[in-house]
Amino acid sequence: MAEQDDILALEHLGKTFRVGFWGTKVQAVRDVSLVLKRGESLGYLGPNGSGKTTSIKCILSLIQPTVGKIRLFGADPSNAAARARVGYLPEAPYFYDYLTPREVLDYVGKLYGLDGSTRKKRIPMLLDRLGLSHAMDRELRGFSKGMLQRVGIAQSLLSDPDLLIYDEPLSGLDPIGRKEVRELMAELRREGKSLFFSSHVLTDIETLCDAVCILDRGEVVAQGRLSDLLRMDKLESEALVELPLDTLETAKARLLALPGVELTEELGPVLRLRLPTDVVPGLTAAVVDARATLRELSQHRDSLEELFVQKAVHMVSSDGQRAPKAGSPE
Ligand SMILES: Nc1ncnc2c1ncn2[C@@H]1O[C@H](COP(=O)(O)OP(=O)(O)O)[C@@H](O)[C@H]1O
Numbered sequence: 001m002a003e004q005d006d007i008l009a010l011e012h013l014g015k016t017f018r019v020g021f022w023g024t025k026v027q028a029v030r031d032v033s034l035v036l037k038r039g040e041s042l043g044y045l046g047p048n049g050s051g052k053t054t055s056i057k058c059i060l061s062l063i064q065p066t067v068g069k070i071r072l073f074g075a076d077p078s079n080a081a082a083r084a085r086v087g088y089l090p091e092a093p094y095f096y097d098y099l100t101p102r103e104v105l106d107y108v109g110k111l112y113g114l115d116g117s118t119r120k121k122r123i124p125m126l127l128d129r130l131g132l133s134h135a136m137d138r139e140l141r142g143f144s145k146g147m148l149q150r151v152g153i154a155q156s157l158l159s160d161p162d163l164l165i166y167d168e169p170l171s172g173l174d175p176i177g178r179k180e181v182r183e184l185m186a187e188l189r190r191e192g193k194s195l196f197f198s199s200h201v202l203t204d205i206e207t208l209c210d211a212v213c214i215l216d217r218g219e220v221v222a223q224g225r226l227s228d229l230l231r232m233d234k235l236e237s238e239a240l241v242e243l244p245l246d247t248l249e250t251a252k253a254r255l256l257a258l259p260g261v262e263l264t265e266e267l268g269p270v271l272r273l274r275l276p277t278d279v280v281p282g283l284t285a286a287v288v289d290a291r292a293t294l295r296e297l298s299q300h301r302d303s304l305e306e307l308f309v310q311k312a313v314h315m316v317s318s319d320g321q322r323a324p325k326a327g328s329p330e
């Protein structure tokens with residue numbers, strides 16, 4: 001079943017909470033299936049309340065799924081050996097104000113069962129790597145959110161884990177902190193660590209993940225390799241063409257007759273056109289034929305943000321019912 005290289009696999013994961021006096025059901029996660037392979041990075045995306053933290057808690061065996069199965073390094077997530085290979089950064093890491101980074105890491109190191117000499121060696125090394133060596137022995141109460149996040153990341157790396165599970169690692173950080181954490185994650189990935197991280201900040205993570213799984217209200221609305229998902233929606237180009245004044249109307253008619261070409265703006269003899277990228281060679285040929293000038297040509301690629309809006313928001317109507325299949329936004 002599970003392959004050797006599968007670091008993490010969710011099979012039809014579902015979690016229902018019962019809340020309140022009447023035990024009303026809240027379906028936090030519904031039928032999520034995914035696989036994370038060794039060395040890959042998976043972005044688990046979705047707006048607040050879409051079930052990201054709940055899924056992560058199930059993966060870490062902090063709560064039990066209602067339905068479905070989880071394999072962590074091929075084992076049940078409650079397996080101690082499997083869990084020991086995971087470094088976890090919680091959503092809002094909380095550390096006791098009066099501890100220093102060195103003390104926090106020493107404590108966590110003891111929990112992981114690292115011996116004294118390993119801790120002595122690894123802790124300053126990690127704190128140095130995270131740019132905290134100057135603050136190693138300062139109490140955490142004066143730390144910025146970005147610095148605290150780095151302490152959290154340091155503790156997640158202490159046992160030299162193979163899989164990092166980070167819950168919203170970029171949230172609450174200022175732009176510089178964001179960039180730092182992002183770069184650090186990219187570096188960890190280059191070192192061969194597998195990454196599973198959640199985010200509701202979409203544009204931040206495009207460069208960080210090989211694959212994404214987009215959730216909305218506990219359900220997967222899009223998933224796959226990022227490159228495939230971004231290609232799935234048609235790739236479009238934009239062209240700015242200047243027509244010769246003497247044959248303006250015929251030249252215009254000729255360009256607009258090309259398949260999929262759409263006129264988006266017209267400023268005298270200058271036309272702004274949107275077209276499917278595979279029509280670009282046809283357009284350039286027609287431009288030459290019509291003695292027109294191609295002033296600009298650019299690729300219009302669907303950003304992750306647009307993809308998210310199309311899939312996650314438009315596919316789910318306000319009553320929570322799934323709209324007709326993807327591919328036809330609006
Ligand atoms: N312990 C709990 N009891 C009841 N409902 C919960 C509990 N934890 C989460 N939920 C609900 O499950 C849904 C998903 O929450 P969560 O997993 O925290 O989302 P996210 O991390 O994507 O913001 C929300 O509607 C939330 O209110």
Ligand SMILES: [Mg+2]
Pocket residue numbers: 049052053054091167168
């Ligand atoms: Mg959360």
